Amino acid sequence: MSEPTLGVVAIGNALVDVISHADEDFIANQRAYYSMEKGAMTLIDETRAVELYSQMGPGVETSGGSAANTMAGFASFGGKGGFIGKTADDELGKIFRHDIRSLGLRFDTQPLAIGAKTGRCLILVTPDAQRTMNTFLGASVELSADDVDENLIAAARVTYLEGYLFDREQAKQAFAAGAQAAHENGHRVALTLSDPFCVDRHRHDFLGLVEHHTDILFANEEEIKSLYMQDNFEDAAAAVSDHVEIAVLTRSEKGAVIVSGGKRIEIPAAPVEKIVDTTGAGDQFAAGFLYGFTEGLMLETCGKLGALAAAEVISHVGPRPETSLAALRSKAA
Amino acid sequence: MSEPTLGVVAIGNALVDVISHADEDFIANQRAYYSMEKGAMTLIDETRAVELYSQMGPGVETSGGSAANTMAGFASFGGKGGFIGKTADDELGKIFRHDIRSLGLRFDTQPLAIGAKTGRCLILVTPDAQRTMNTFLGASVELSADDVDENLIAAARVTYLEGYLFDREQAKQAFAAGAQAAHENGHRVALTLSDPFCVDRHRHDFLGLVEHHTDILFANEEEIKSLYMQDNFEDAAAAVSDHVEIAVLTRSEKGAVIVSGGKRIEIPAAPVEKIVDTTGAGDQFAAGFLYGFTEGLMLETCGKLGALAAAEVISHVGPRPETSLAALRSKAA
Numbered sequence: 001m002s003e004p005t006l007g008v009v010a011i012g013n014a015l016v017d018v019i020s021h022a023d024e025d026f027i028a029n030q031r032a033y034y035s036m037e038k039g040a041m042t043l044i045d046e047t048r049a050v051e052l053y054s055q056m057g058p059g060v061e062t063s064g065g066s067a068a069n070t071m072a073g074f075a076s077f078g079g080k081g082g083f084i085g086k087t088a089d090d091e092l093g094k095i096f097r098h099d100i101r102s103l104g105l106r107f108d109t110q111p112l113a114i115g116a117k118t119g120r121c122l123i124l125v126t127p128d129a130q131r132t133m134n135t136f137l138g139a140s141v142e143l144s145a146d147d148v149d150e151n152l153i154a155a156a157r158v159t160y161l162e163g164y165l166f167d168r169e170q171a172k173q174a175f176a177a178g179a180q181a182a183h184e185n186g187h188r189v190a191l192t193l194s195d196p197f198c199v200d201r202h203r204h205d206f207l208g209l210v211e212h213h214t215d216i217l218f219a220n221e222e223e224i225k226s227l228y229m230q231d232n233f234e235d236a237a238a239a240v241s242d243h244v245e246i247a248v249l250t251r252s253e254k255g256a257v258i259v260s261g262g263k264r265i266e267i268p269a270a271p272v273e274k275i276v277d278t279t280g281a282g283d284q285f286a287a288g289f290l291y292g293f294t295e296g297l298m299l300e301t302c303g304k305l306g307a308l309a310a311a312e313v314i315s316h317v318g319p320r321p322e323t324s325l326a327a328l329r330s331k332a333a
Numbered sequence: 334m335s336e337p338t339l340g341v342v343a344i345g346n347a348l349v350d351v352i353s354h355a356d357e358d359f360i361a362n363q364r365a366y367y368s369m370e371k372g373a374m375t376l377i378d379e380t381r382a383v384e385l386y387s388q389m390g391p392g393v394e395t396s397g398g399s400a401a402n403t404m405a406g407f408a409s410f411g412g413k414g415g416f417i418g419k420t421a422d423d424e425l426g427k428i429f430r431h432d433i434r435s436l437g438l439r440f441d442t443q444p445l446a447i448g449a450k451t452g453r454c455l456i457l458v459t460p461d462a463q464r465t466m467n468t469f470l471g472a473s474v475e476l477s478a479d480d481v482d483e484n485l486i487a488a489a490r491v492t493y494l495e496g497y498l499f500d501r502e503q504a505k506q507a508f509a510a511g512a513q514a515a516h517e518n519g520h521r522v523a524l525t526l527s528d529p530f531c532v533d534r535h536r537h538d539f540l541g542l543v544e545h546h547t548d549i550l551f552a553n554e555e556e557i558k559s560l561y562m563q564d565n566f567e568d569a570a571a572a573v574s575d576h577v578e579i580a581v582l583t584r585s586e587k588g589a590v591i592v593s594g595g596k597r598i599e600i601p602a603a604p605v606e607k608i609v610d611t612t613g614a615g616d617q618f619a620a621g622f623l624y625g626f627t628e629g630l631m632l633e634t635c636g637k638l639g640a641l642a643a644a645e646v647i648s649h650v651g652p653r654p655e656t657s658l659a660a661l662r663s664k665a666a
Contacts, residue, residue, distance in 0.1 A: 058405070058432040058653070061394035072391070091424040099391040320391070 004157040004187060006106070007079040007294035011148065011178045012067025012162030013140040014085035014109075015119045016092045017319060018059040022124035027132060030055075038126070039279075041133040041195050043167060049136035052122050061092075062318055063099035064121050065140075066194055066283050067162035069319045073287025073309050075103040076325040079294060082106035082152050084178070088139040092118035109147050112139040125317060131279040141168035145177040153181040157294045158216070160286070161209075163194030166202045179213045188245075190216035192286055193223040200226055215245045216293070218286045224249055237264075246299070248306070250285050252278075258303050267303035270311035280319040284309035288325070308332055337490040337520060339439070340412040340627035344481065344511045345400025345495030346473040347418035347442075348452045349425045350652060351392040355457035360465060363388075371459070372612075374466040374528050376500060382469035385455055394425075395651055396432035397454050398473075399527055399616050400495035402652045406620025406642050408436040409658040412627060415439035415485050417511070421472040425451035442480050445472040458650060464612040474501035478510040486514040490627045491549070493619070496527030499535045512546045521578075523549035525619055526556040533559055548578045549626070551619045557582055570597075579632065581639070583618050585611075591636050600636035603644035613652040617642035621658070641665055 030036045034048065044052065053059075063072075071083050083100050087093030089111040096118060100107045119138030123131050143165070153159050159182035165171040179189045191214045193199050199206055206227060210217055217240060221233050224247075228239040233251070237259055240247045246260040258265040288309035292302030308328055312321050363369045367381070377385065386392075396405075404416050416433050420426030422444040429451060433440045452471030456464050476498070486492050492515035498504040512522045524547045526532050532539055539560060543550055550573060554566050557580075563569040566584070570592055573580045579593040591598040621642035625635030641661055645654050 053431060056431075057435045058396065059428070060651070061428060063391065095392070095394060098386060098389075102390050318393070 004155055006081050006156040008071065008074055008081040008158045008160050008290050009084065009152050009156035010067040010071050010081070010160040010162065011084045011143075011165065011175060013065045013119060013137060013164050014068065014087045014096050015065040015121045015135065015140060016096055017062050017064035017121045017123055018053065018056075019062065019123045019125060019317060020056045020059045022057065022126055024126060027124060027126060036132060036134065037197065038132050039130040040197060041135055041164075044134045044136050046117070046136055046138070049120065049122060049134070052134055056122060056124070061095065062320070063096050064319050065162070066164055066192065067160055068100060069280060069283040070160065070192075070287045070290070071100070071105055072103055072320040073284045073313070073325060074291050075105055076321045077288065077291040077305065077309070077329065078326045079291045080104070081156065084109050084143070084148060084152065086139045086141075086143040086147060087111045088116060088118040089113060090118050092120060093139070106152060108149060108152070109143070112142050115139070116142060125277055129275050129278050131277060133279070137167065141171050143171045143174045145173045148174050148177040148181065150181040153178055154185045156182070156187060158188045158190050158290060160190045160192070160290065163192055163198050163206070166198060166205060172205065179209075183213070188215040189213055190218065190290065192218040192282070193227060196222040196226040199223050203227065210240070211243045217244045217247045218250070218282070218289070219247070220250045220252070220282055248286070248289055248303070250282055250310070252281070255307065256285060256303055258299050260299060265300050265303060267300070267307055270307040272311045272315050275314050277317045278314050280313040281310040283319065284313040284321065305329065337488055339414050339489040341404065341407055341414040341491045341493050341623050342417065342485050342489035343400040343404050343414070343493040343495065344417045344476075344498065344508060346398045346452060346470060346497055347401065347420045347426075347429050348398040348454045348468065348473060349429055350395050350397035350454045350456055351386065351389075352395065352456045352458060352650060353389045353392045355390065355459055357459060360457060360459060369465060369467065370530065371465050372463040373530060374468055374497075377467045377469050379450070379469055379471070382453065382455060382467070385467055389455060389457070394428065395653070396429050397652050398495070399497055399525065400493055401433060402613060402616040403493065403525075403620045403623070404433070404438055405436055405653040406617045406646070406658060407624050408438055409654045410621065410624040410638070410642070410662065411659045412624045413437070414489065417442050417476070417481060417485065419472045419474075419476040419480060420444045421449060421451040422446060423451050425453060426472070439485060441482060441485070442476070445475050448472070449475060458610055462608050462611050464610060466612070470500065474504050476504045476507045478506045481507050481510040481514065483514045486511055487518045489515070489520060491521045491523050491623060493523045493525070493623065496525055496531050496539070499531060499538060505538065512542075516546070521548040522546055523551065523623065525551040525615070526560060529555040529559040532556050536560065543573070544576045550577045550580045551583070551615070551622070552580070553583045553585070553615055581619070581622055581636070583615055583643070585614070588640065589618060589636055591632050593632060598633050598636060600633070600640055603640040605644045605648050608647050610650045611647050613646040614643040616652065617646040617654065638662065
């Protein structure tokens with residue numbers, strides 16, 4: 001066991017978001033011909049990515065990836081951490097690497113030398129503030145166990161795993177390597193389920209990971225219901241409580257429920273003037289929670305920091321905080 | 334002479350903006366070691382671009398370029414047009430080409446096969462809403478007279494030239510070719526001066542172009558004063574009135590003055606709730622004015638459309654309209 005010098009190291013997809021506005025007709029037309037889930041994430045291949053991009057309106061490019069977005073929020077609170085994820089040796093990869101390092105986070109994963117391009121998520125924001133995501137994972141899924149820097153993991157209080165990585169076998173092995181390294185050093189493993197469809201595709205593996213390797217689980221209502229195949233949130237919350245030390249269950253405008261050691265803590269949603277773009281909320285809730293947790297704060301305070309970060313990110317387009325969360329926290333206190 | 338089927342074709346720099354927030358200390362530190370003009374544009378080379386980028390915070394990438402931004406606004410009003418500018422055959426070039434075509438604009442300039450990368454503008458937005466721009470022109474300046482598609486120019490009522498292109502000799506020749514093609518077809522040539530420092534660097538050439546080849550001139554107060562080396566706006570406005578058919582002189586919160594045929598029309602600035610980022614204003618004023626002009630509207634109405642578009646763009650970060658200018662126009666009417 002070593003004394004941790006970092007708060008959180010995340011293992012996740014290294015993606016660049018391409019964000020564009022679209023109307024309901026555009027989504028309906030796409031859905032007539034292709035697999036696309038409004039408000040959720042659909043995996044696409046490179047051919048489809050090129051085609052969809054050619055049909056989309058003008059875009060804004062910005063670094064994304066669920067766990068990487070969480071780390072951006074964590075750093076914005078003042079947390080020290082790192083990220084492990086696979087980019088390609090191309091311009092979008094350069095953008096991703098620049099953005100994450102410029103937040104003060106450690107990021108040393110070698111870019112993929114040949115093969116797939118840097119992954120991207122083509123995001124359509126509709127007037128109802130929903131995001132419809134179409135992800136070409138690209139180089140992201142080439143992350144292997146060799147990329148998991150055990151020294152970096154050993155330095156962190158929490159190793160945070162992104163469920164989306166479960167969509168490829170090799171990345172799943174990288175995951176297992178990360179979890180093992182964290183536990184060997186006596187540190188905690190956190191997991192975010194990422195998406196109800198992702199949970200659906202990999203329920204068995206997720207259940208094994210949650211029951212045997214996860215200390216802190218992040219999930220929203222749909223995801224936790226999908227994991228335990230329950231129609232009712234309370235039943236799903238009861239099921240998870242036996243399997244992890246802490247479950248952080250987010251419920252959009254109903255706030256969040258933290259279940260730990262037989263106790264249940266209700267966290268109300270933080271007020272938002274105008275909701276512009278909803279889906280970064282879960283990633284930023286995790287950011288606030290993990291910052292509070294690695295600073296040794298009470299679970300209720302961790303939850304409130306999560307709610308604060310979630311409220312910030314849904315008040316603008318874009319998946320990472322646009323104002324200093326450390327400053328927001330001071331102001332709220 | 335042919336009957337025009339397009340409103341405006343612009344010839345300008347094809348750049349991708351990298352927008353990042355910075356505090357005053359960051360700018361002061363840079364200025365201690367490098368040439369950087371707060372609130373203005375400084376040309377930088379590739380080495381400096383790489384270095385500055387490594388020091389900047391996380392960025393958002395979005396298509397830019399002064400005249401290309403004007404065309405985005407023009408298209409947002411419902412105008413039909415095209416753009417001529419040089420990208421490289423790389424990912425930023427793909428982003429630029431996608432974004433401009435997705436607005437419904439014609440863009441057929443062949444990307445540069447080898448050599449420079451797609452140009453980029455590293456933009457630091459300070460808390461006072463000023464933009465400090467650092468431009469690596471890259472492939473942009475490789476635009477040559479061969480790239481100027483005379484059929485495209487012949488199809489447009491107005492050919493719009495971006496002053497920034499004057500920073501390289503070859504691009505200046507492309508400019509001259511464009512102006513000549515427009516006039517041979519009996520159409521108008523518009524010019525925007527772009528930047529007082531750019532005017533300073535090329536005053537003699539600009540004066541020649543204004544006096545002999547320009548029908549519609551766009552300039553802000555500093556630029557027109559710099560062009561005629563006058564300390565006083567009224568003296569500069571008097572000087573330009575003899576040289577062009579229409580001069581559109583923008584004055585930030587004081588609105589704009591249109592000088593034409595001995596008449597002077599004052600256009601008040603449109604109201605803005607909160608100014609977030611000032612510098613796209615001139616480009617969007619030109620967009621509104623050119624839309625009105627190519628639709629055959631009265632000069633005063635053209636000016637009001639310019640003020641409307643300028644007010645929209647300074648109310649958010651980013652150089653292109655985020656709401657439909659056609660819808661804003663309907664609402665204002």
